[in-house]
Amino acid sequence: MTADLHAEVILSRCVREVAEFVDAEGWGNPPQMFALVPTADLVAAEPSLIDQLDEGNELTPIAQESFPEDVTGGSMALDEFLATTTWPDAVQGCVLVQEIVVLPPDAESTLDDALAPLLADHDAADAAARAAAEAHPERREARLFAAVLRAGTSLALLQVRPEDDADEFGDLDLRTYPNLAPNVIDALHHTFESDPLD
Known part of the structure; x- marks a missing residue:
């Protein structure tokens, strides 16, 4: 397996794990960010977590604190907030989840x-x-999952909310489309630059 393909597999697993987590929370939630941290580092720092982590996954998603009220309340755009965000070296990637409206x-x-x-x-x-x-x-409600790795790999997936409430907790149907959310992906990549405002 090439290094690029390996990175894509790792990122896909992380997005799937995040998708399962947020899907269990139901719909109607504000945007949420997850840091992707090496699983081995987490186990080394917190050995008590070993039973809760999948050591087969090289990276583990860690839910971050909620976005500030001015972002979720609408006075500051999400892209403006991301422009001021940076990650410590230990974070190898991130996943942003936000509910959106999709149209035909x-x-x-x-x-x-x-x-x-x-x-x-x-x-x-x-x-x-x-x-x-x-x-x-x-209109249809959907969740956008936008994910990047520090090394450059990116992935954007869409989960359209089922029209039938009975299907809401069925199998996850994650889709991708050409050129899905390029501005969001670009903004997330900038969070791994030393100074995102440069």
Whole structure:
């Protein structure tokens, strides 16, 4: 197995573990960040955790503290917050989970109509786009999992919320699409730079 493929497998396992954790919490939660830390380092630092960790996984996701109220409350954009975030050397990657709204491809004209008069005002255009997405009759709720490793590997997956409540705790259906969440992935990569504002 090549080094690149090995990194992809490690990152996929971490995202799957995070997805299972957040899925058990149900829907309607704020964004959450997970640090990916070498499992061997965790066991060395806290031997009592050995029974709770899968030593077969090289990295273990560690849930971080909730985002500040100004991020979850909306006065600061998530990308602005990430621009001020850095990780210590021990953290080898991270996973960001956020609930989003997905629309069918033909919904673009609805968004264009809502945004056209507001393009000069970024905040107003963003608010209008969100309102139009929320009001769209074919909107679906989803979770976006965006993950990166310090070495450069990245992965973005989408979990669409089942329409039938009975399916909410069924098997996880994680999907990827071409060019899914490139700006989020880029923002996460910047959190591993020595100075994310450079």
